[in-house]
Amino acid sequence: MATTEEIAEAFAEWRQRCNANDRLKRMLRGWDRVVHLRTSDSSEQFTIEVRDQSIGPLGMGASGEPDMVVTATSEDFADLFWGDLNPSEKYMSGEIVLAGSQEDVMRLDAMSMVAFLDQ
């Protein structure tokens, strides 16, 4: 099980990578969303806010009304933010559970893919 510190560290790295990626910024045009992350093994919750083509810092707990909710193990979240895990694979095997519109799911997956184009 990954600790909160590990998830937050991975997220900070991923956020920096995403916000520095011009192509991803173009993809996020007009896509202001609140995303909740839920860990299935440690019952923790986090909040990510995407606003003005930029990803905000990781919020502790679930704040605001979400557009999307992503549920996965803490290990999967840490691996995902480090780019060591292909979220589509986990999603197609039912290990990552999503709630949200298909369009939002696509954007989120695009964020994980474009940030690590070599994955």
Add this chain to the structure above:
Amino acid sequence: MTAPVLRRAMGLRTAVSTSTGLAFAALEYLAAAGLVVYVAGDSAWIAVGVAGLLALLAWGFFGELNGMFPTAAAIRLYMKRSMDDRTALTITFTYMTTIVLVIAADAFIVGSAISHVLGGASWTAGLWIVVLLAVAVAANLRGIKVAGGVQDVATYTVLVATTVIASAAVLRSHAALRFPLSPLHGHHGTDLIEAVALGVFLYSAFEWVTTNAEEVRRPEHVHRGMLIAVGLLFAVCALVTISMSHVLTHHQLGSAYPQLYLGRAAFGRAGLWFMAGVTALTALNTFNGGFITASRFVYATAREGSLPRPLAALNDRAVPWVPVVGLGAASLVVALVVAASHSWQVLVATGAALEAMIYAVAATCVVRLRARMADEHRPFRIVAGRALGALGVVVFGLLAVVASVSVGDRFNPAPLAVIAVCGGLSAFYVLRVLPGVRAAEQARRPATRRRPPRPPGAEVPVASGPPTDTGAAQPAP
């Protein structure tokens, strides 16, 4: 953990309109007209009713499976858990052919209808097909999606307008119904079976709403929406078949736009134009739902590593452009071939056979998962699942065979040949090409992990409390 409450979620009304709208494509009118010739007089509604009961059986299967796997990837999940992954992929790829067929059919029917009302030469239908599909592809590439509210209006308008036209056509004919309760008058029992096989197609695609399982306000909206959709489809399609059998000639029933003749029978030239508009409106849902469902599925399968990587390429609007363009091109080819060869009845029969096949597969999955995942929580459970599942395999399997060797009211193995080619290509890909694709995907991944390793001997603590120095924000008030 409680179920998430989303800011923008799909309500029951939109779940119903999605399920009904995806099933009620322009092809519906041709399938209804095709069904009419199998039974006597005005009794085609009986075949529609029997097919509706079978659709209810399929509704039970999809309701149970969707409850267990409430995700857009449900078909991959329940098939992977029910059977060998290669078999599951082969069937899934073959099933995806249905989406190409339906999009192609709608482009052909709408193109033909526009060409007919404008009085253009028959070749102009091909021109309209190109225009329609080009617009659909361009809209999808720009990430334009029909909003739930617009979709509701479009679907309910189509249903109400079709009901009004069909009713008016019957009432204005001033003639009594002929044999409304005797489908076998002058026909064989096998004709009725063929009519039911085609009738199942009238409900086909109602189950595609399960791909919206992640965005509904309440999980039960999906199976309730499907149930209401089956009821609506029965009511409207039964009325359409009665009306068509009552007022249209054999020549008009065999045309590519029987609904236009129905409109003309109801309200003259105005009715003809009105039904042309309604036909175009049906394409809104088909193009919107079909392109999104198929292209996103192809994208996710490519990301998973089961299709070549280029199929996961995204444009700057985060749209998987290769599947969208590919789907448009494949639909265009099929639609133009159909327009040139006037073989739309083959398209209807192929769709009917594929749909019956997937219902049989869903029945198989229900039976197998009752054994393999007996203790799994099922929010919706079909009564007597094993027995009805076995019945579903037999009945839908039989209907698939019947539909695949009948075109119009004649024996014709063309649909079977189309399905065999699609299935064969899918199997060839899965057995011969996929291992290479997966190997390439494995080789492409970085050999080392980016995530820093934990120090040796470090305990794996239970996560608790917020981080202190990682750039994380504090909880919002």
